[in-house]
Amino acid sequence: MAATDPDVDPDALLDRLIAADVVDEADDGELTATTEFESAHAVYRDSYLELGDEEFRRSVADVFDIDGAEAADRIEELGVTRAELAAYLTLQSFLEEPPGAVELATMAAMVVEVAPPSPVPDGQRELEDEDYEAFLAEHERAVVFVWKRDCVPCERMKDDLDELLAELPEDHAVAGVDGGAVGAFRREFEITAAPTTLRFADGELVARAEGRLRADGFADLLERAFGEN
Structure with a gap:
């Protein structure tokens, strides 16, 4: 054309x-x-x-x-x-x-x-298939959010993101991925929905939640992972 x-x-x-x-x-x-x-x-x-x-x-x-x-x-x-x-x-x-x-x-x-806009919020580190393993190895504890374009639950969850992250201990690193662009990441962690929230310890996945989370649900995710916030 x-x-x-x-x-x-x-x-x-x-x-x-x-x-x-x-x-x-x-x-x-x-x-x-x-x-x-x-x-x-x-x-x-x-x-x-x-x-x-x-x-x-x-x-x-x-x-x-x-x-x-x-x-x-x-x-x-x-x-x-x-x-x-x-x-x-x-x-x-x-x-x-x-x-x-x-x-x-x-x-x-x-x-x-032209590349489409990334669904990862501004200010949140974006991981790709080439660097997510290094990120998880570098940080003892981390939370990774899986976002997707044209995803209404994702956009609503982003509106509450500051409130969610206020629940997160200071020793946690935070990152996000564009779920439509990280095939290897999706396969390794069996991602089938967005948003999905993943919590890692020593590079291992210790808790996950699919769908929109509010602050109380995010606190529950932290509790399930380690029994403490």
Whole structure:
């Protein structure tokens, strides 16, 4: 779907994505999708990423008002993907004044390459598959939260996070993981839900709780782990 029109200026389109709060640019130049855009994007991804081939061709034909044969040609020649179609439709609905089809297709291809926002709260150390073992080995006692994007219980639990952490002894390290990005972590600790709260001692999992926790539930988790707060 990426445009080949030489008149299309990718830098100008990126500036527009940033101005429209589709994309955030960090001081180091790293780009991430905004939470607001990603929430809208998730709806289209859920609808379009699993389309069968015939449904996909029909969707492309409908979106660009072309017949099925031309849609099949575009998919083949331009390498149109389901992810790009989902991003295109999200941008079309998200932008107050969407540009023309060529520019919008270019923007969609750019958005697909941008990382989604992490669900790990600001200020909480984020672990990845490459470093969680070192983190657990480094800290005698630790709590790790498993978060997920587009997760209502996660967002509600984050609202209570300061109150929860007030229950935590000072000798505990705290970190979080993006449950959608840490396959090895999920497999090792059999994570099947978000949010999930894990308490570790000497690198070993000693207590866990699935679902939203409030302060009293978090205190219960601490009690179950060691018999003391």
